[in-house]
Amino acid sequence: MIKPFDLMDVLGRILLDDAPKTPGSEEAIRTAAAALQFIDATGQVADFEDYVRNLEAYAPPLAIARFDTRQDADAWLMAQKRPPLFASILVADEYFSVFFNPTSGWKGLGRQPRLEFYLQEMADQRLTPSGLSFATKTEAEAWMNQQPTPPQQVVIDIAGAPYLAAYHHRIDYRVLYPLPAPTPPSQET
Known part of the structure; x- marks a missing residue:
C-alpha cells in the first residue's frame, strides 16, 4: 500500500539532506510532494494505488469509460459539465484522449496510438x-x-x-x- 506521507517524507529528506544539484530538481521535488498532497486531500489515494498496481502488472493502459461508437463517446463528452482535462477512453476497442479546456469550454476527442x-x-x-x-x-x-x-x-x-x-x-x-x-x-x- 502506498502511503503518501511516507513518500513525502522521502522527498523531503532528498530535498534537505541530499540537496539535489540538477537545475530544476527542487521545483520537481516540491511539485511531486504537492501532487501527493493533492492525491491525499482529494481522497484519491486508492485510485492512485490502483494506478500504480496497474503499471506494475503491465496491464492495459487505464481507460475511464468505453463506448461502442464515436457518436456515443461524443455524446457522453458533450453531456459532461466538467469533463476531465485529459483522460483515456475506449471507443470500439481503440484508445481516444479526452481533452477539455476549462477557459474556453472546448471539449474534444482524439485518437491515440496507445x-x-x-x-x-x-x-x-x-x-x-x-x-x-x-x-x-x-x-x-x-x-x-x-x-x-x-x-x-x-x-x-x-x-x-x-x-x-x-x-x-x-x-x-x-x-x-x-x-x-x-x-x-x-x-x-
Whole structure:
C-alpha cells in the first residue's frame, strides 16, 4: 500500500539532506510532494494505488469509460459539465484522449496510438504463453467471460495465433487483442 506521507517524507529528506544539484530538481521535488498532497486531500489515494498496481502488472493502459461508437463517446463528452482535462477512453476497442479546456469550454476527442504501442511492447517482451489454447475466438471469449476476475493481461493462443486476453478492470471490460509480430532485432553491431 502506498502511503503518501511516507513518500513525502522521502522527498523531503532528498530535498534537505541530499540537496539535489540538477537545475530544476527542487521545483520537481516540491511539485511531486504537492501532487501527493493533492492525491491525499482529494481522497484519491486508492485510485492512485490502483494506478500504480496497474503499471506494475503491465496491464492495459487505464481507460475511464468505453463506448461502442464515436457518436456515443461524443455524446457522453458533450453531456459532461466538467469533463476531465485529459483522460483515456475506449471507443470500439481503440484508445481516444479526452481533452477539455476549462477557459474556453472546448471539449474534444482524439485518437491515440496507445493500444498499438502497448501491444507491440507486449509482443516485443515475448511474454511466456500461458498455455491456454482455443480453437476459436468465440471459445476464448467464453473462457474470459467465465472468469470471476480475469487476469489483467495474459497471452493465449487462438487457432495458432498469439492474443492478449486483457481485462480493463476499472471499466469491467474484457477483450482479446491480436498481438503483432515482435520487432526484429536490430542489425547494428
